[in-house]
Amino acid sequence: MSVGRPGLGGVLGSPGRCLTLGLIACGYALLYLWLGGDIAGGGSGWQASFPAWSRLLEPRGPLQFEPVGLLMAGPLVWTFSPLNTLLSLLMGMLLGLNLLVGWRLWRLPRRCSLRGSSLGLLAVLPGLLAGGACCAPLLVIWLGVPVAGAVAGLAPLLVPVALLLLLAGLWLGLRQLAQAE
């Protein structure tokens, strides 16, 4: 079986894979923004206003930023922070790369362990738990489970840990791929 070019170039070696990466990144970003409270229900009609550009860089938590505008499309409301959106897309892309690397490793003639990519996949959880509109992550509030005390204390670490896990997973995966190929 041909394994093609090494490294990221090889992983993204076709338009189909680039499209897959884009879809994973956008899907994860939407999920992240929804669980973080940036996207929620409650809307009616159409509206776009950006009254708070001065808050563009103002943090509301570690690696979480104040919205600058509000976009309403029917029942959906997006309190839009450019930095939160960029961060969610970055995490989504890293997750997508982890998945593509994992898939490529899996397809190799000599099956490799998926240690690296699994590490990247682990990052999904802290990333999605990080968002909390007020106290406690939204996911915990919705589930109504009494673990908020434990999770909330870790809140400052969740996004940085997710990013580190994604990067470490990708690095390990690419190294394994290079060795195998």
Add this chain to the structure above:
Amino acid sequence: MAVAASPPVLPEPSGSVMHDLAAFRQAVRSGGPPKDGIPSIDRPHFVAAEDAGLADEEIVIGLYLNGEARAYPQRILVWHEIVNDEVAGEALSITYCPLTGTALGFRRGDTEFGVSGRLVNSNLVMYDRATDSEWPQMLGGAIAGELAGRGLEEVRLFWTTWGAWRARYPETRVLSERTGHVRNYRHDPYGSYVPLRGYYRPDSGRLFPVMHDDSRLPPKAPVFGLRAPEGAVAITLEALSREAVIDVALGESTYTIIHDPGLETGWAYRNSEGEAIDHDALTFGATGIEGPGMAALEPVHGFEAMWFAWAAFYPDTELIGVAP
């Protein structure tokens, strides 16, 4: 922004303190957001009642002080928890904790209060921007910092519906959504009061540990509570509505709680002379309750809370409305 003068303080909180300060400090934990991650509203804007765009059944937190009435929609406060306001020449902090369902007003002097991001018994821990002391909202007293052990001067707020508030105070002004922050004010991240769902359902679980657990009522069942130097009492809203006037002995003092059918809340009084109050003879108006015997009663602070939080702060509380 830090402001120099500390808030006006009392030697101790208005109600009895049933845990020592060290135990409170030990029970404090992070709620998730950092300090001011939930931003207080420091330059509030108001609109006239007819421009408020509220439905009659929506929950508002009402304030009536020196002839001025204000309504703070719950759906705005849930995102900010504190409004540093000035009403009728008095500097006040209007505070609301969604996790315990409590709304209390405090005199703030020349400083402001902010949201620390920390909780005790799931209750908002405020900080003052002059001394950085930490004040659990329900306690109304500082547990840490320069002012530890001191109490705040409390101002009664009313947890009611927009329709009821507007009927009592037609000239009320209403907090505007122009808060200086972008938030989705049509969406409550915890659930909904109308219809009742999510975190606010009486039987739903609490999220954070508490200092004392009491299962005589479902965790989020709303109670009207009063805490006095002699002790504390909580009354279920059903019992308050049914009995209309309830006399309670705390220590050697008698307190009388009167149901207000217009606002669906209670008014609490110290009843030193043992006046018997006939609810049918009372009138409920903008300035409060009038009628035979009322002049002899001394108003004290009472407020609604979720049962689990009340019991956690006041473990020795009496409870009225539950069969023994």
